[in-house]
Amino acid sequence: MADSGQRRAAVDSALRARDIDRAQASTVLDAAYAEGQLGAQEYHDRVASASEARTVGELAGLIADLQSPAVFGESAPVERPRRRAPGEYPARTRARSSDRAATVTALDAARADGQLDADEHAAMIELAEEARTLGDLSTLVAELQHRPAAPTKPRVRRDRTRLTVVALAAITAVAGFVWTVRDDEPAPAVATVAIVDYDAAPPLVIATPMLNTLAGFVQFRDDYRTKFGDTVLDEAVLHDEHASAVRRTPGNANLTADYTYRGGFARSNSQITTRDRDAVDIDLAQVNTEALGAALANAPATVRVPDGAVTHFRFANDSSTGGPAIVVFVRDEVSRSGHLVLTLSGDVLKIYPYKG
Structure with a gap:
């Protein structure tokens, strides 16, 4: 049992740290300094280390000898790697486009909450788009705190x-x-x-806009309203030809379900998950479309990637403000990238420009 506990602790320590994890560790250090547990120089050194920490283990080491580390332990529970379930495909199984899209969505979320920096995010996105097997995709998200559900084999009727x-x-x-x-x-x-x-019948082709444009967002929002009867969700990510959404399940506000969108909505998997404690209600009807269109058009120049294009944008809770936000990602052909964060009304909250 001790060995099992040690292995679990080792797995936890390798998980990527989020911005909220770094903030919570800093809160512990602030309290310890105020209580006299740390001297001034040691306090400043640890705070600097916390701001640069890449894993949960690094943060835990900075507060392990303090009397009030429980504050850090109040963060949302993280997912641990698990053994392949009987119904899951083996790692050598070829990946589908939807599997790659789910991995990209997870990487986008990890970038937005601080688990990945811009260079790591760009490199891992490129690897995800070129991945051939489920094992390749699983490796890319193994250290993330929230990983996409593994595809499972259909049951034989x-x-x-x-x-x-x-x-x-x-x-x-x-x-x-x-x-x-x-x-x-x-x-x-x-x-x-x-x-x-x-x-023999000619195919019916319905022209649809690219989803990572203003017209694409309007189409997505209209179809979402038609499908669910409202425009409220926890999270959505719009790429060029596909999108994903997370919304509460009917009858239980503490659970959520994942959906994919390719001209219509479908459940991305059969799993129902506990709602993220950091999630907030995001009403797409409150989005200022005129301001969003201007932000998308100016995004490459804003993040200093003038030859780039908007690859996707994400609706989610912004951890720094605790409210709904839109994160717009830009990248060019040589993987220079940056992103900016907007309110639903179009006000710029933060800019993360390319620093090359």
Whole structure:
């Protein structure tokens, strides 16, 4: 049991730290300094180390010898790596586009809450987009505090298989009976079944805007309202051709479900999860579309990536203000990147420019 506890502690210590984790560690250090547990120089050194910490283990080491480390322990529980469940695909299984999209969404969230810096985020996004297997994608998010659910194998419907066997047996019996009918007896009338060649019909192409544009957002919001009857969600990420959304489940405000969007909404997995304690209600109807359009158009220049383009933008809670925000990500062809944070009304909260 001791070995198991040590392994769990080692796993926890390797998890990426969020901005809120660094802030909570600093709170502990502030209290310790005020109570006389730390001298001035040691206090300033530890605060500086906390602001630069990359993992939960580094932060834990800075407060381990203090009398009030429980404040740090009040952060939201983190997900630990687990063994592959019986229904999950092995790591060598080829990844789908939706699997890569889920990984990109997780990496975006990790960048937004401070687990990844801009360079790490850009490099991992590029690897996710080129990943060939589920194992490749799993490696990219192994150290994150919130990881996408692993895809699972569909269940085999045994009852449908049995019905198919019965139907084939019935068809065989009928065919045998028809074969034994004498030639001098009139053959029973056989109904003519029309065969429709669906491939012959021209495909119906419905033009849709790129989702990482203002027109794409408006389309996404309208379809969201049509699907769910409101415009409230916990989080949404809009890429060029696909998007994702997290919203509360009907009848239980403490649980959430994940959805993907590709011209229509569908559940991305069958899991229901506990609502993030940092989540806030985000009403897409409150978005100032005129200000958002201007921010998207000016984003490359704002973050000092003039040849870049908006790759995606995210609606989520901003940990520094505790309110809804829009995070706009920009990147160019040589992976120079930056992002900015807006309120729903379009006011700029923070700018993270490219520093190359």
